[in-house]
Amino acid sequence: xxxxxxxxxxxxxxxxxxxxxxxxxxxxxxxxxxxxxxxxxxxxxxxxxxxxxxxxxxxxxxxxxxxxxxxxxxxxxxxxxxxxxxxxxxxxxxxxxxxxxxxxxxxxxxxxxxxxxxxxxxxxxxxxxxxxxxxxxxxxxxxxxxxxxxxxxxxxxxxxxxxxxxxxxxxxxxxxxxxxxxxxxxxxxxxxxxxxxxxxxxxxxxxxxxxxxxxxxxxxxxxxxxxxxxxxxxxxxxxxxxxxxxxxxxxxxxxxxxxxxxxxxxxxxxxxxxxxxxxxxxxxxxxxxxxxxxxxxxxxxxxxxxxxxxxxxxxxxxxxxxxxxxxxxxxxxxxxxxxxxxxxxxxxxxxxxxxxxxxxxxxxxxx
Amino acid sequence: xxxxxxxxxxxxxxxxxxxxxxxxxxxxxxxxxxxxxxxxxxxxxxxxxxxxxxxxxxxxxxxxxxxxxxxxxxxxxxxxxxxxxxxxxxxxxxxxxxxxxxxxxxxxxxxxxxxxxxxxxxxxxxxxxxxxxxxxxxxxxxxxxxxxxxxxxxxxxxxxxxxxxxxxxxxxxxxxxxxxxxxxxxxxxxxxxxxxxxxxxxxxxxxxxxxxxxxxxxxxxxxxxxxxxxxxxxxxxxxxxxxxxxxxxxxxxxxxxxxxxxxxxxxxxxxxxxxxxxxxxxxxxxxxxxxxxxxxxxxxxxxx
Numbered sequence: 001x002x003x004x005x006x007x008x009x010x011x012x013x014x015x016x017x018x019x020x021x022x023x024x025x026x027x028x029x030x031x032x033x034x035x036x037x038x039x040x041x042x043x044x045x046x047x048x049x050x051x052x053x054x055x056x057x058x059x060x061x062x063x064x065x066x067x068x069x070x071x072x073x074x075x076x077x078x079x080x081x082x083x084x085x086x087x088x089x090x091x092x093x094x095x096x097x098x099x100x101x102x103x104x105x106x107x108x109x110x111x112x113x114x115x116x117x118x119x120x121x122x123x124x125x126x127x128x129x130x131x132x133x134x135x136x137x138x139x140x141x142x143x144x145x146x147x148x149x150x151x152x153x154x155x156x157x158x159x160x161x162x163x164x165x166x167x168x169x170x171x172x173x174x175x176x177x178x179x180x181x182x183x184x185x186x187x188x189x190x191x192x193x194x195x196x197x198x199x200x201x202x203x204x205x206x207x208x209x210x211x212x213x214x215x216x217x218x219x220x221x222x223x224x225x226x227x228x229x230x231x232x233x234x235x236x237x238x239x240x241x242x243x244x245x246x247x248x249x250x251x252x253x254x255x256x257x258x259x260x261x262x263x264x265x266x267x268x269x270x271x272x273x274x275x276x277x278x279x280x281x282x283x284x285x286x287x288x289x290x291x292x293x294x295x296x297x298x299x300x301x302x303x304x305x306x307x308x309x310x311x312x313x314x315x316x317x318x319x320x321x322x323x324x325x326x327x328x329x330x331x332x333x334x335x336x337x338x339x340x341x342x343x344x345x346x347x348x349x350x351x352x353x354x355x356x357x358x359x360x361x362x363x364x365x366x367x
Numbered sequence: 368x369x370x371x372x373x374x375x376x377x378x379x380x381x382x383x384x385x386x387x388x389x390x391x392x393x394x395x396x397x398x399x400x401x402x403x404x405x406x407x408x409x410x411x412x413x414x415x416x417x418x419x420x421x422x423x424x425x426x427x428x429x430x431x432x433x434x435x436x437x438x439x440x441x442x443x444x445x446x447x448x449x450x451x452x453x454x455x456x457x458x459x460x461x462x463x464x465x466x467x468x469x470x471x472x473x474x475x476x477x478x479x480x481x482x483x484x485x486x487x488x489x490x491x492x493x494x495x496x497x498x499x500x501x502x503x504x505x506x507x508x509x510x511x512x513x514x515x516x517x518x519x520x521x522x523x524x525x526x527x528x529x530x531x532x533x534x535x536x537x538x539x540x541x542x543x544x545x546x547x548x549x550x551x552x553x554x555x556x557x558x559x560x561x562x563x564x565x566x567x568x569x570x571x572x573x574x575x576x577x578x579x580x581x582x583x584x585x586x587x588x589x590x591x592x593x594x595x596x597x598x599x600x601x602x603x604x605x606x607x608x609x610x611x612x613x614x615x616x617x618x619x620x621x622x623x624x625x626x627x628x629x630x631x632x633x634x635x636x637x638x639x640x641x642x643x644x645x646x647x648x649x650x651x652x653x654x655x656x657x658x659x660x661x662x663x664x665x666x667x668x669x670x671x
Contacts, residue, residue, distance in 0.1 A: 049469070049472065050472070053472060053473070099667070101456045103403070103456065103460065154644070154647070154648060158647070158648045158649075159654075159655045160644070160647045160648060161597065161666050163403070163456050163666075164590075164593065164594045164597060164647070165644065165647070167403075167590050167593075167594075168590070168591075168594060168640045168643055168644050169640075169644070171587045171590070171637075171640040172637050172640045172641060172644075175633045175634070175636045175637040175640070176633075176637065178633040178636070179631050179633035179634045179637070182631055182632075182633060183631045247667070297460065297463075297464075300457075300460060301457075301460065301461060301464070304454070304457040336472060337471040337472060337475045337582070338471075339467055339468055339471030339472075339582060339583075340468050340471055340472045341468065342464045342465070342467040342468030342471065343464075343465055343468030343469055343472065344468070345461075345464045345468070346461045346462065346463075346464035346465030346466075346467075346468060347465060349457070349460075349461035349464070350443065350447060350458070350461050350462075350465065353447060353451070353453040353454065353457055353458055353461065354446070354447045354451040354453050354458075355451070
């Protein structure tokens with residue numbers, strides 16, 4: 001494997017001269033510069049593309065700024081999405097520590113929402129709101145864990161690559177949801193649109209006074225801190241990192257690699273499943289087609305954007321949520337399809353993946 | 368026609384799209400690069416093929432444009448993973464987002480338009496054969512082409528010098544370097560070739576199969592194609608069978624509905640994905656044994 005980096009990349013080798021601290025600083029400045037450059041480049045490309053469709057990028061950006069960043073309503077929308085997205089991003093972070101790729105955030109969110117709705121369906125108004133919320137949260141956690149756990153189980157027992165497995169399970173979860181809301185769970189009192197019956201009002205998640213933001217975002221941030229602590233301070237977190245870094249060495253050291261891989265996926269899936277429940281009981285209150293709107297896939301990018309750091313994921317997921325919400329501004333103000341914003345998401349990640357790689361991690365090869 | 372023939376012929380016409388994409392992905396993965404962006408390349412192909420056919424009236428120009436668009440998107444993947452050594456899964460998925468956005472931005476004006484694409488042409492004589500005739504010989508020109516391309520690709524991969532270089536890049540890349548060849552060059556060519564095939568597979572959907580364009584019309588076929596390559600053990604001939612199997616699973620629900628069966632379509636829509644998963648489980652071991660060694664490194668270590 002060629003390890004030759006492009007010119008200008010090898011400057012950071014510590015040999016003699018400056019102290020490690022100042023080298024660190026220089027590296028930090030370099031990395032920061034690359035980030036700014038990468039994001040600027042993505043914005044420039046995006047501007048050129050929308051110019052070819054006759055839109056003035058300055059107007060588009062300023063409209064998006066006014067109607068997203070400066071709009072309390074839009075920012076609340078973004079925070080509402082950020083909760084589940086952070087949780088789904090944690091579902092990428094934890095397995096990644098063990099060297100696994102979980103592309104199944106979307107499916108795990110969906111199945112969490114389906115499980116929560118299922119509990120509500122069975123309860124049928126007989127349970128008090130708070131009891132139902134707890135049961136729904138449990139159902140979401142378990143369903144998400146089972147969904148990712150299935151992919152992990154197939155990986156450990158039948159060597160089915162987990163990226164492919166989780167990806168396929170996304171579509172199965174989506175079809176399951178559609179199957180349910182088009183027939184068995186269809187709201188009998190609903191309009192023509194297929195959707196499950198609305199969740200009883202006392203089982204809606206508590207909201208911050210005077211806003212549409214529910215406590216989901218708090219739960220997500222707590223989960224991120226918990227994940228950070230687990231990975232950093234526990235034996236389990238340490239073993240996970242060893243198994244992810246060099247499974248062969250971990251195996252020789254007597255570590256139960258298979259159950260480590262399993263547990264990382266189970267925990268990740270549980271997070272995403274909880275995210276799905278929060279989105280259902282906090283915002284949507286009904287299952288409907290397109291309920292997740294790719295939050296799970298965007299969460300995958302959010303985790304990669306910060307290279308799977310549990311605390312940084314809070315920031316990246318929030319930024320991407322704001323970006324998604326600003327897509328609505330493109331649609332309303334600039335008459336561009338809302339999905340256009342995916343271009344910027346894609347370009348940002350391409351720029352960050354390709355051109356902000358930490359130089360000292362470069363030697364890892366093409367993996 | 369009986370229901371069995373309907374499902375099989377639907378399987379061939381619906382599976383051809385997946386087959387093109389999976390053949391391309393076979394080339395890419397043989398060189399040691401997995402491209403989850405295959406879904407995105409198919410989208411780019413579906414849109415470009417439709418748009419150019421609509422603007423010029425020539426479906427052949429449409430296919431050419433689709434190939435170019437799929438190849439161009441794959442080139443970004445090649446730059447990211449070969450030159451910049453980024454993670455292959457993350458790069459592939461960002462390409463999908465890029466393609467979703469680009470095709471939505473440029474495609475909005477084409478939704479609902481009519482085109483003159485490739486219609487089925489019954490081959491005289493052959494199409495009269497019972498069962499096989501309607502299944503294999505009452506298809507469109509792109510499907511007929513695939514009958515030739517898939518075996519030809521097998522020949523190129525396993526029986527020619529180019530194929531040997533491709534497989535070497537995927538099995539033990541250092542050997543290429545030792546012999547004075549560039550690993551990067553082989554992989555670039557392989558990944559872009561994969562994108563070209565995926566582009567054609569996407570255009571097959573918009574220009575031949577449904578002759579329409581709408582946002583995100585690939586809905587997972589590209590991901591199925593990637594999974595299909597794994598259980599076809601990176602062999603173009605096995606890809607044919609797998610593609611028709613999925614095509615048939617996809618054809619099941621329209622065929623049954625057309626006959627008035629009261630079924631929930633979405634239960635059947637799960638089928639191709641479940642089938643893929645089940646087949647991966649049963650063929651998993653065998654597939655793992657034939658995984659190109661360089662690709663296995665990618666599968667085994669996914670850290671940033």
